[in-house]
Amino acid sequence: MELQQFYLQKAEDKKAEEQLIEYLTWLESEKQWKLREDKWRKEDQARVNLMKQVYEDRAKTIGAKQMVEDQQKWSLEYEKRIIGEENQRMQAEQEEKAVRDALSKKNHQTDIIRQINERDREQRRVIQEKMFEERAAKLAEIDYSRRIQEQKSTNTQLLNQMKTQSSAFN
Numbered sequence: 001m002e003l004q005q006f007y008l009q010k011a012e013d014k015k016a017e018e019q020l021i022e023y024l025t026w027l028e029s030e031k032q033w034k035l036r037e038d039k040w041r042k043e044d045q046a047r048v049n050l051m052k053q054v055y056e057d058r059a060k061t062i063g064a065k066q067m068v069e070d071q072q073k074w075s076l077e078y079e080k081r082i083i084g085e086e087n088q089r090m091q092a093e094q095e096e097k098a099v100r101d102a103l104s105k106k107n108h109q110t111d112i113i114r115q116i117n118e119r120d121r122e123q124r125r126v127i128q129e130k131m132f133e134e135r136a137a138k139l140a141e142i143d144y145s146r147r148i149q150e151q152k153s154t155n156t157q158l159l160n161q162m163k164t165q166s167s168a169f170n
Contacts, residue, residue, distance in 0.1 A: 018166065021166070025159065025162065029155050029158075029159075033151065033155070036147075036151065040144060040147055041144075044140040044143070044144065047136070047140070048133075048136045048137070048140065051132065051136050052129075052132070052136075055128070055129065055132050056129075059125055059128075059129075063121070066121075070114075081103065084099070085099065085103070
């Protein structure tokens with residue numbers, strides 16, 4: 001009876017030891033998993049921030065280039081207008097008054113068109129930024145899910161391998 005109790009106790013001790021080893025393995029796996037997830041989140045955030053900065057820099061460059069082009073166009077139009085005004089001043093005062101009224105209307109219309117264009121550019125920029133952010137977030141989510149699946153598969157294989165090795169020693 002004592003020998004039987006001894007073997008039963010020894011079997012229970014061995015089972016408890018295996019459960020402890022399995023629990024400790026699981027704890028270490030969870031710890032490593034959390035470290036990897038943190039690292040992946042930081043990498044993903046860095047990528048998103050870099051993409052945002054690249055898109056912002058591109059938008060600034062495009063805006064500056066467009067502003068220079070608009071300035072050149074405006075300068076050409078202004079020079080044409082000055083020459084036209086000089087020719088018209090040589091004519092009678094009635095013609096001069098008619099030209100001033102036309103130029104005033106044209107300037108007002110140009111300002112309105114410029115304001116509309118600026119508003120449209122801003123709306124396009126906001127839509128583009130939102131689209132890029134959504135795309136970057138979706139790519140990060142897909143990559144994150146893929147990594148999780150790969151890591152789970154690797155962990156399962158390692159756990160099975162450790163169980164096989166543990167049972168081989170017993």
